Amino acid sequence: MAQAVSPNNTTAANRRRSRTKFTEDQLKILINAFNQKPYPSYATKQRLALEINTEESRIQIWFQNRRARHRFQKRSEPEEHLESSQDEDHPEEKIQSRGDRRCRTSYTSSQLHTLIEAFMNNPYPGIDSRQQLAIEIGVPESRIQIWFQNRRSRCHVQRKREPDEALEQRQDQGKISEVRVQGIETTQNGTDLTSDSYSSGARTRW
CATH class of the missing domain: 1.10.10.60 (Homeodomain-like)
Structure with a gap:
């Protein structure tokens, strides 16, 4: 037996907007x-x-x-950064694949030089700049976009580490200064003791 189609379902299907291409x-x-x-x-x-x-x-x-x-x-x-950061600085150009994952791209030294120079000029390039770089070094534009994302992530990590390293350096400098002050005090105390001994000896002779 044929099932009757509900008017509400038909209306809902007609109201569904088509996807814009x-x-x-x-x-x-x-x-x-x-x-x-x-x-x-x-x-x-x-x-x-x-x-x-x-x-x-x-x-x-x-x-x-x-x-x-x-x-x-x-x-x-972060996952893509961990996968590609190990190979992006190698001069060899090779492509590796793991199952269904996207191929990992390694760049030559000439390609890296072009990418790093572009990154220094503009860390957030538009689609036109990325397409121009893709044509210049001969890789897909999507790879250029991923490389810039990974590079920005690496810069963020380095910036977060800088305050900790600066704090450690200040602590080390403080320890060195403390040791120097203690050494000076020890030297001064030794000089005072020598002076006292000399004065006592002089009084004894007189």
Whole structure:
């Protein structure tokens, strides 16, 4: 027997909005805007909607999804950093894979020089800069993005370690100064004792 379809279910299915598929040019504009400001204002979203010829509500949904994806990448960033930090400074160029994991990229010394120089100029490059670097050193743009993420993570770790190292150095300097002061006091006490002994001897002879 054929089951009757509920009108409510049919209405709900019709109300479900279709997924918007953006072209490559539209995505480039959206990603560039996201890199500049992940939380755009209503006026910015309207301008983007007019620029890529879509609805403002679709722009808002895209930014929400992009922020969620960005947060997920940040949570998984330490694991990727541990996997790639051991190989990113090796001069050999090799690709390794572990099961279903993404291939790990190792860069040549020339590629690393280009990446480090770009990082010193701008630690947060946009999609255009990353694509230009990808063409220049011959790797996918996604690898450039991961390398910059790992590099920023390494800088954050080094900055957190600097206060502890400075504190240890100050403590060591304090210990050295204390030892020097104790040595000076010991020398002065020895001199005083010698002077007292000399005075006592002189009085005895007289």
